[in-house]
Amino acid sequence: xxxxxxxGNRGKDIRSDCYVEIELRKSGGIQLELTSKVDALFGQANRxxxxxxxxxxxxxxxxxxxxxxxxxxxxxxxxxxxxxxxxIDTEKEYLPELLPENCYSTARDRNRRSRLYLPxxxxxxxxxxxxxxxxxxxxxxxxxxxxxxxxxxxYLVRNALRGNNFYGCERAVRINQGQRxxxxxxxxxxxxxxxxxxxxxxxxxxxxxxxxxxxxxxxAKGLDYPVYLxxxxxxxxGVLNAFAIAGASKNVxxxxxxxxxxxxxxxxQRTREGNESFFARSMLVNAARAAGIQPIDxxxxxxxxxxxxKQTVTESKxxxxxxxxxxxxxxxxxxxxxxxxxDAEIDKAQKIVNAFIEADEKGLGVVALGSKMIDPPVxxxxxKTIAMAVDAGxxxxxxxxxxxx
Amino acid sequence: xxxxxxxxxxxxxxxxxxxxxxxxxxxxVGKYKPDYRKYAPPVASMADFPxxxxxxxxxxxxxxxxxxxDGLTVSTHHHFRDGDLVAVQIFRIASELGIxxxxxxxxxxxxxxxxxxxxxxxxxxxxxxxxxxxxxxxYCSEGKMKGMGVLRSHGGRYQAVQxxxxxxxxxxxxxxxxxxxxxxxxxxxxxxxxxxGFALADSQYAHKVIVVTDNLIxxxxxxxxxxxxxxxxxxxLDKIGEPEKIVSGTTRITKSPDRLLIAEMTxxxxxxxxxxxxxxxxxxxxxxxxxxxxYYFEQMMREKNIKARFARGxxxxxxxxxxxxxxxxxxxxxxxFDLEGVRSMRDNPRHQxxxxxxSYNYHGKGNxxxxxxxxxxxxxxxxLDFNANVNTHSDGYLLHGIxxxxxxxxxxxxxxxxxxxxxxxxxxxDSVTTITGPGELIDIIVTERGIAINPRxxxxxxxxxxxxxxxxxxxxxxxxxxxxxxxxxKPNLGDEIVAVIKWVDGTIIDSxxxxxxx
Numbered sequence: 001x002x003x004x005x006x007x008g009n010r011g012k013d014i015r016s017d018c019y020v021e022i023e024l025r026k027s028g029g030i031q032l033e034l035t036s037k038v039d040a041l042f043g044q045a046n047r048x049x050x051x052x053x054x055x056x057x058x059x060x061x062x063x064x065x066x067x068x069x070x071x072x073x074x075x076x077x078x079x080x081x082x083x084x085x086x087x088i089d090t091e092k093e094y095l096p097e098l099l100p101e102n103c104y105s106t107a108r109d110r111n112r113r114s115r116l117y118l119p120x121x122x123x124x125x126x127x128x129x130x131x132x133x134x135x136x137x138x139x140x141x142x143x144x145x146x147x148x149x150x151x152x153x154x155y156l157v158r159n160a161l162r163g164n165n166f167y168g169c170e171r172a173v174r175i176n177q178g179q180r181x182x183x184x185x186x187x188x189x190x191x192x193x194x195x196x197x198x199x200x201x202x203x204x205x206x207x208x209x210x211x212x213x214x215x216x217x218x219x220a221k222g223l224d225y226p227v228y229l230x231x232x233x234x235x236x237x238g239v240l241n242a243f244a245i246a247g248a249s250k251n252v253x254x255x256x257x258x259x260x261x262x263x264x265x266x267x268x269q270r271t272r273e274g275n276e277s278f279f280a281r282s283m284l285v286n287a288a289r290a291a292g293i294q295p296i297d298x299x300x301x302x303x304x305x306x307x308x309x310k311q312t313v314t315e316s317k318x319x320x321x322x323x324x325x326x327x328x329x330x331x332x333x334x335x336x337x338x339x340x341x342x343d344a345e346i347d348k349a350q351k352i353v354n355a356f357i358e359a360d361e362k363g364l365g366v367v368a369l370g371s372k373m374i375d376p377p378v379x380x381x382x383x384k385t386i387a388m389a390v391d392a393g394x395x396x397x398x399x400x401x402x403x404x405x
Numbered sequence: 406x407x408x409x410x411x412x413x414x415x416x417x418x419x420x421x422x423x424x425x426x427x428x429x430x431x432x433x434v435g436k437y438k439p440d441y442r443k444y445a446p447p448v449a450s451m452a453d454f455p456x457x458x459x460x461x462x463x464x465x466x467x468x469x470x471x472x473x474x475d476g477l478t479v480s481t482h483h484h485f486r487d488g489d490l491v492a493v494q495i496f497r498i499a500s501e502l503g504i505x506x507x508x509x510x511x512x513x514x515x516x517x518x519x520x521x522x523x524x525x526x527x528x529x530x531x532x533x534x535x536x537x538x539x540x541x542x543x544y545c546s547e548g549k550m551k552g553m554g555v556l557r558s559h560g561g562r563y564q565a566v567q568x569x570x571x572x573x574x575x576x577x578x579x580x581x582x583x584x585x586x587x588x589x590x591x592x593x594x595x596x597x598x599x600x601x602g603f604a605l606a607d608s609q610y611a612h613k614v615i616v617v618t619d620n621l622i623x624x625x626x627x628x629x630x631x632x633x634x635x636x637x638x639x640x641x642l643d644k645i646g647e648p649e650k651i652v653s654g655t656t657r658i659t660k661s662p663d664r665l666l667i668a669e670m671t672x673x674x675x676x677x678x679x680x681x682x683x684x685x686x687x688x689x690x691x692x693x694x695x696x697x698x699x700y701y702f703e704q705m706m707r708e709k710n711i712k713a714r715f716a717r718g719x720x721x722x723x724x725x726x727x728x729x730x731x732x733x734x735x736x737x738x739x740x741x742f743d744l745e746g747v748r749s750m751r752d753n754p755r756h757q758x759x760x761x762x763x764s765y766n767y768h769g770k771g772n773x774x775x776x777x778x779x780x781x782x783x784x785x786x787x788x789l790d791f792n793a794n795v796n797t798h799s800d801g802y803l804l805h806g807i808x809x810x811x812x813x814x815x816x817x818x819x820x821x822x823x824x825x826x827x828x829x830x831x832x833x834x835d836s837v838t839t840i841t842g843p844g845e846l847i848d849i850i851v852t853e854r855g856i857a858i859n860p861r862x863x864x865x866x867x868x869x870x871x872x873x874x875x876x877x878x879x880x881x882x883x884x885x886x887x888x889x890x891x892x893x894x895k896p897n898l899g900d901e902i903v904a905v906i907k908w909v910d911g912t913i914i915d916s917x918x919x920x921x922x923x
Binding site for chain 1: 662663665666799800801827828829830853854873889890891893894896897
């Protein structure tokens, strides 16, 4: 093991984070050198937290340097643990309190219009992420985390799942590929993750291994909440296997496409028009629909181009996709607006839902609109359309109060 | 220094004497009425200005002729914001002349004036009455200033001068254009910075007035925002300011998604509360969030075909665009925050320059702030009674001046859009570190996690009964922040009072205590 180790981030632009450096010593007790932007208000609390963590890992002699840029407690805990676990061999985890408001599961078929990527080692972006009303947030352990920071990001993401309120968003984690990705599961499955994004998924076997590990963790810990999968197809091979992947297991609820890597794999460039990926996207929508799950589009990476984003989402919806990735919160409303039902769709859905409620009130078993019978799945889809229209602010929640007047 | 303290109407302990002058504790909004006459400077005679040409060789000569000596009060203005080149020159000259114990009375101070610390260290400056921020705030907060700092609002500064609470011995007005008689303006010349409104009181009431310009033109200087009839000396310098620095970093719409969210919620709230309607008026100052709110207002006004009667500036490129597109009828401007504002003020008769007298002075027969429907302000802290602090950081350090903040509280609806916590520091406190403004004048706090409406505003609560916006009590917001950040400890403050905060009527609303670094 190392004698000294570091974790976290420091520097002038770092906020809501801290940098921790620990050097184990043979004697002398704990030499704490803490500098903190918030020392006047949280100096005692920070010192107590640091002492608790060191004590938990039985560290009694060490030089501990901490530069705090206003890290919340769960963040500071993760940074300390990330440094300590490089120094001592232990299975122990220092877990922040699990917020009761984080103990929720999501529905298989919930809206997944927007998923907001949060780089897994940048905690300042976690704190308010849930307020931007994306359908889901993704704590990313994969491409947005530098290779040297991959280990420490795990503690941070784990602690965020427990201690950071995401206000009802579906909480996803994008794990790494291969062995590292399997290990990532140990840090997230026990902490109420809702859905796992599997990057560069190419075969059914990729998911089998992951599911086996998830099952093992759930069994060992006695967990009974669902952990869904959203494989991301990012290669030519993946596209050709899309249908098999979509149906690989019951917990696969959506299939996403990642176009940056896909176009690279094809040996071409990603363009605005997207002709190069038309086949792949079409294939993905077909595969997902055939398997009865949600097809989800790639991210739109030009944060400054809201107009371009709007066009892209409109096309995406027209192709049959149900959602898109976001890399900036300002993309969320544009995406929701574009995926919101059109006036014609709302009008039709209102008729159906109204007929359904009236039939129900009259005690009729069959719903009819004019001379046309309405099947239950149609009613369900109409109800979802209404919910989305309410959510987008297009109609009021109590629209029926004035309906038909 | 044993200072006698009394409790004011907000329960804050304030000194009865500051820098040797007797003080009145804050008595409540509208409770203190003056019963004296305005201050009058000495009467001058045309006989002393036979040619009307008041040019002197340089600033030093002007200061000497104006009678610069120990203990005088010298005023300057912040029309160039962080690009001012004149104020430090005055005290550099005073220091070279070996003059001691001056009072510097700026309309605001900026980081470009950090050199003033040297002149406090060597005794040239006794104390500052004006905003104390950045390094100057730190210096004062640590108890290093000889005298006590006095912070006033823009309106309060006018009031203090008018009422004779501060007697200005020498006022130095940096003017982008002037003539030898002393007529001056801020809208023309290579250093054009907009208007010279903050210097109005000084020109009227100071014993000696020096106009400093880098664009001396032949009589008459039109427009004459400052009238030469008040002026004793005119000095020509190579450069008086860097107008590009009036853009002080807070004049771009924020890109922060969290701040944009707060801005959007604020605009939506105003719309739903029925505040955005034909003929309304608003003030959204500098600062990225405020600018974003103006932007959202603009969208809503376009969409719903609403026009505003006037907007109160701090003008900037966004407000100017609204004026030029006919979305607002007038800009009533207190200061220009960018060069687009300067251009518009110069060229557009609907862009009116104002002064702290017309906009903000509490000891007058009303002021324009009363007519503003929506005012958007900032704050570093707010307490459960909606009292707010803009002056000190939660660690006790003086951080900002008051600006027009207190004066704007008299507008019809006062909204503070602020993040619930900044870098773990909660904004809502049991008790604010310093009270800059009383809660009874503060109506709405908009944070990213919820909106608190002052229970006194039943009309707003009624109007927003059915809103989908997250209305919460201020206590709920406080609890929410503390759940995330932890409950903050008390900063380490000493007993010694280093500065006082004046209310708009000249009474003392709060004291600032010395910070003892941990």
